[in-house]
Amino acid sequence: MKKFNLSAVLLFFMGLSCLQAQEKIPQVEELLAKMTLEEKIGQLNLLTPGGGVATGSVVSEDVEAKIKAGNVGGVFGVSSPAKVRQAQELAVKNSRLGIPLLIGADVIHGYKTTYPIPLGLSASWDMELIKEGAQMAAKEATADGINWNFSPMVDIARDPRWGRIAEGAGEDPYLGSEIAKAMVHGYQGEDLSQPHTMMATVKHMALYGAPEAGRDYNTVDMSRLKMFNEYLPPYKAAVDAGVGSVMTSFNDIDGIPASGNKWLLTDLLRERWGFDGFVVSDYTSVNEMVAHGLGDLQQVSAMAINAGLDMDMVGEGFLTTLEKSVEEGLVSEEQITKAARRILEAKHKIGLLDDPYLYSDESRPQEDILTEENRKLARKAATRSFVLLKKHNNTLPLAKDAKIALIGPLANDKFNMLGTWAPTGDQQLSIPVLEGFRNVAPNAEITYAKGANISNDTSFAKKVNVFGPRIQIAKESPEAMLQEALRVANASDVVVAVVGEAAEMSGEAASRTDITIPDSQKKLIRELVATGKPVVLALMSGRPLDISEEMQLPVSILQVWHPGVEAGNAIADVIFGDYIPAGKLTATWPRSVGQVPIHYRMKITGRPGPESGEFQKFKSNYLDSPNSPLLPFGYGLSYTTFEYSDVKASADSLNADGSIQLSATVTNTGDYDGEEVVQLYIRDVVRSVTPPGKELKGFKKIALKKGESKEVTFTITPEDLKFYNYDIEYVYEPGEFQFAIGGSSDVELKKSFELTE
Ligand code: BGC
Numbered sequence: 001m002k003k004f005n006l007s008a009v010l011l012f013f014m015g016l017s018c019l020q021a022q023e024k025i026p027q028v029e030e031l032l033a034k035m036t037l038e039e040k041i042g043q044l045n046l047l048t049p050g051g052g053v054a055t056g057s058v059v060s061e062d063v064e065a066k067i068k069a070g071n072v073g074g075v076f077g078v079s080s081p082a083k084v085r086q087a088q089e090l091a092v093k094n095s096r097l098g099i100p101l102l103i104g105a106d107v108i109h110g111y112k113t114t115y116p117i118p119l120g121l122s123a124s125w126d127m128e129l130i131k132e133g134a135q136m137a138a139k140e141a142t143a144d145g146i147n148w149n150f151s152p153m154v155d156i157a158r159d160p161r162w163g164r165i166a167e168g169a170g171e172d173p174y175l176g177s178e179i180a181k182a183m184v185h186g187y188q189g190e191d192l193s194q195p196h197t198m199m200a201t202v203k204h205m206a207l208y209g210a211p212e213a214g215r216d217y218n219t220v221d222m223s224r225l226k227m228f229n230e231y232l233p234p235y236k237a238a239v240d241a242g243v244g245s246v247m248t249s250f251n252d253i254d255g256i257p258a259s260g261n262k263w264l265l266t267d268l269l270r271e272r273w274g275f276d277g278f279v280v281s282d283y284t285s286v287n288e289m290v291a292h293g294l295g296d297l298q299q300v301s302a303m304a305i306n307a308g309l310d311m312d313m314v315g316e317g318f319l320t321t322l323e324k325s326v327e328e329g330l331v332s333e334e335q336i337t338k339a340a341r342r343i344l345e346a347k348h349k350i351g352l353l354d355d356p357y358l359y360s361d362e363s364r365p366q367e368d369i370l371t372e373e374n375r376k377l378a379r380k381a382a383t384r385s386f387v388l389l390k391k392h393n394n395t396l397p398l399a400k401d402a403k404i405a406l407i408g409p410l411a412n413d414k415f416n417m418l419g420t421w422a423p424t425g426d427q428q429l430s431i432p433v434l435e436g437f438r439n440v441a442p443n444a445e446i447t448y449a450k451g452a453n454i455s456n457d458t459s460f461a462k463k464v465n466v467f468g469p470r471i472q473i474a475k476e477s478p479e480a481m482l483q484e485a486l487r488v489a490n491a492s493d494v495v496v497a498v499v500g501e502a503a504e505m506s507g508e509a510a511s512r513t514d515i516t517i518p519d520s521q522k523k524l525i526r527e528l529v530a531t532g533k534p535v536v537l538a539l540m541s542g543r544p545l546d547i548s549e550e551m552q553l554p555v556s557i558l559q560v561w562h563p564g565v566e567a568g569n570a571i572a573d574v575i576f577g578d579y580i581p582a583g584k585l586t587a588t589w590p591r592s593v594g595q596v597p598i599h600y601r602m603k604i605t606g607r608p609g610p611e612s613g614e615f616q617k618f619k620s621n622y623l624d625s626p627n628s629p630l631l632p633f634g635y636g637l638s639y640t641t642f643e644y645s646d647v648k649a650s651a652d653s654l655n656a657d658g659s660i661q662l663s664a665t666v667t668n669t670g671d672y673d674g675e676e677v678v679q680l681y682i683r684d685v686v687r688s689v690t691p692p693g694k695e696l697k698g699f700k701k702i703a704l705k706k707g708e709s710k711e712v713t714f715t716i717t718p719e720d721l722k723f724y725n726y727d728i729e730y731v732y733e734p735g736e737f738q739f740a741i742g743g744s745s746d747v748e749l750k751k752s753f754e755l756t757e
Pocket of ligand 1: 106282283508
């Protein structure tokens with residue numbers, strides 16, 4: 001009886017909130033009443049006149065004429081207050097109803113002040129910092145006329161072959177959800193009609209990070225159980241945080257591409273999750289349903305709008321076929337009105353219906369873009385993103401008066417510092433590592449040599465260099481470069497080698513089957529080590545790499561991703577110890593590509609691999625590799641050391657209305673003040689569907705002075721122990737829960753508590 005009443009009350013409130021979500025906006029309804037079918041379809045059309053990064057094979061034509069004719073709802077690839085004003089004037093002064101345009105952009109990791117690639121920034125585990133980064137990006141982008149952002153990208157990725165792993169927050173649904181929220185709040189603020197906020201788009205709905213074989217745009221095939229428990233949570237978190245729009249993904253899901261998938265876009269997104277914003281396709285993803293094998297452009301466009309897609313990016317399938325589909329009864333006018341209403345409501349929320357020129361203030365770029373304050377934040381964000389992967393002989397931090405050989409193809413480079421998907425940034429403004437070293441340690445004696453090309457393979461370089469010279473193959477022979485580097489190394493006290501991937505070796509359509517450091521650089525690293533000098537690798541990449549070989553070498557390794565515009569300064573800050581690194585990996589680093597896909601939340605299976613790691617026949621293991629990764633999720637060292645003790649629960653059990661405190665004492669046992677990301681992992685021991693071996697359920701980043709101890713406590717309620725059961729109901733099930741608190745996912749779950757009825 002009690003249960004019945006509770007759900008009745010819940011249903012009542014859910015009904016109320018749905019009603020509220022559907023409340024009509026008079027300004028929008030007045031417009032809709034005046035609109036012809038053609039004008040409504042016009043609002044569903046998103047074009048780009050070029051100027052940004054065209055990721056498909058087409059760029060829109062006759063954009064100006066189409067805007068004047070009322071055939072365009074939004075554009076992207078247009079920026080600066082003057083150009084945006086011009087575009088808005090075309091719409092406002094020339095189209096019959098004068099409806100302003102959405103002005104979109106891909107502001108993925110900063111606007112002009114580029115900060116680290118998202119995978120890097122996620123390694124900070126610092127939600128406040130991530131939010132601040134998004135706020136700063138919104139301030140800069142809106143100053144330049146943008147009112148709608150195609151970010152955050154929250155696709156869970158467990159396959160480092162997939163280049164777009166760089167753009168997200170890694171492998172974990174819990175951490176991914178926290179980051180999704182932080183970014184939405186950062187971009188959108190409290191009020192979207194404020195000129196410093198922009199509408200966010202969560203993308204790519206859905207499952208885009210799980211393409212078969214790690215090949216971009218490839219098929220995704222996944223059970224509903226896995227989707228709900230592992231892959232959908234970050235999209236949902238963004239929806240719950242009030243994200244204004246959702247972008248569909250290119251891939252199919254269970255046989256139907258996302259852009260035409262009614263189950264995804266209507267049953268799940270709107271009806272189950274209560275999303276009340278609008279849904280935009282990805283770049284020509286509606287048209288691509290033709291290639292997927294689902295019919296001609298008219299059929300797939302009808303399928304998309306009927307599925308619940310509201311806006312068609314670049315493909316013009318809606319523009320050119322929907323009227324005909326209405327005439328032929330394939331699509332109802334009502335469906336088109338609904339979509340147009342959602343676009344107009346977004347324009348209302350952003351403040352455009354009241355002031356089309358809200359984002360066209362000529363004085364703002366000067367005031368808001370690339371300010372000292374913004375660059376400071378980018379520098380801080382970069383230092384927080386670095387992960388110390390390996391320490392050797394306490395080489396780090398370096399003394400500021402050391403005699404340093406700074407070597408490597410990425411050591412004096414401006415073309416790769418910003419990383420992938422930074423079309424709004426300016427590479428020329430980025431600080432190379434050499435310059436950063438000189439800024440931070442003016443008394444150090446620094447000699448530079450390139451030492452190697454990023455890759456010696458010209459045909460590979462050509463593919464990577466589509467957006468400009470990322471891999472520059474030097475005129476000198478590799479051997480001559482190497483000899484020069486060895487000469488410099490031999491004349492110094494310590495070697496810092498800046499090596500790794502070029503920016504566009506990860507990112508969109510940049511999948512790799514070999515995720516090692518290219519041979520040219522591997523050779524350089526080996527030869528530098530052979531000099532006997534202490535060697536530090538500053539490793540750049542947009543993905544987890546297979547560095548099994550380098551981990552065996554007597555070197556220190558600092559993972560720096562692609563750090564953004566302040567790259568060199570930030571790397572120097574950490575190498576010289578002005579900031580002690582505290583980042584932790586958010587995606588597992590495999591021993592080899594053969595272990596992929598790999599992540600820490602794997603299930604135990606019925607024949608778990610032996611704990612010793614020794615091979616055993618008829619167990620789930622490999623003949624030629626341990627199951628364990630090279631570097632686990634949550635891993636990262638510091639110049640200091642931390643010890644965990646006194647891991648405990650506040651009680652033996654927890655009931656349905658209760659909560660329990662799980663805590664540990666963390667002590668800084670090393671020689672530096674430092675920060676540590678304290679992580680809580682829980683395992684649901686017995687439940688109705690097979691549980692993962694462990695799941696992250698909480699984390700706290702704390703600062704500890706040398707010698708200091710702190711107790712860190714997590715409060716857990718039954719809500720935190722929920723999962724999707726076989727019927728896709730979100731439930732908790734009573735029973736035993738084991739837990740551990742530690743500095744990475746590689747922790748043994750030694751303690752437990754009971755969840756009672
Ligand atoms: C990408 C999206 C991006 C869009 C517009 C596509 O190729 O998948 O993430 O927002 O292009 O630039």
